[in-house]
Amino acid sequence: xxxHPRRNWGGEIPTRIPLPSMRDKxxxxxxxxxxxxxxLAALRDATHAACAREAEWPDRVAAAVHAALGFAATDPAAAxxxxxxxWAQGREGALFHQRxxxxxxxxxxxxxxxxxxxxxxxxxxxxxxxxxxxxERLLAxxxxxxxxxxxxxxxxxxxxxxxxEEARVQAMRYRH
Numbered sequence: 142x143x144x145h146p147r148r149n150w151g152g153e154i155p156t157r158i159p160l161p162s163m164r165d166k167x168x169x170x171x172x173x174x175x176x177x178x179x180x181l182a183a184l185r186d187a188t189h190a191a192c193a194r195e196a197e198w199p200d201r202v203a204a205a206v207h208a209a210l211g212f213a214a215t216d217p218a219a220a221x222x223x224x225x226x227x228w229a230q231g232r233e234g235a236l237f238h239q240r241x242x243x244x245x246x247x248x249x250x251x252x253x254x255x256x257x258x259x260x261x262x263x264x265x266x267x268x269x270x271x272x273x274x275x276x277e278r279l280l281a282x283x284x285x286x287x288x289x290x291x292x293x294x295x296x297x298x299x300x301x302x303x304x305x306e307e308a309r310v311q312a313m314r315y316r317h
Contacts (some may be wrong), residue, residue, distance in 0.1 A: 203315035
């Protein structure tokens with residue numbers, strides 16, 4: 142797989158979300174919707190709480206990435222529901238997933254330097270890249286590795302806003 146340094150996530154461990162089995166024939170679409178909303182609320186609470194502790198935008202970005210990856214590592218079933226299982230639910234699941242992406246795009250864009258020229262889809266692209274990496278690790282059963290990727294992902298996210306050198310400095314200085 143990929144060669145990357147191993148670091149321990151030091152954030153708060155979120156409460157695990159009780160999820161219905163999507164393979165259980167007695168599960169209904171409402172069960173999925175309720176479980177999805179519960180998992181998303183827990184992820185949103187974790188990322189917003191982490192962001193609230195930071196004053197500067199680059200630190201809020203780093204906090205959100207660390208919190209989201211920590212959430213996925215400590216509650217992989219909820220993370221799978223959000224980024225993998227939703228697609229098995231057809232149009233409704235895809236809409237839930239798209240709303241989640243849009244929420245994180247707004248979170249990333251809030252406070253971003255306004256004077257930086259970047260493509261209109263930059264934030265959406267970056268959020269979807271983080272999700273794709275999370276999906277790959279979750280499918281491989283390597284969710285515990287996700288927090289170790291946070292510094293690299295933070296650096297990549299900050300790159301178009303701050304430039305290579307400053308993005309690297311910001312990514313490495315954030316300590317949760």
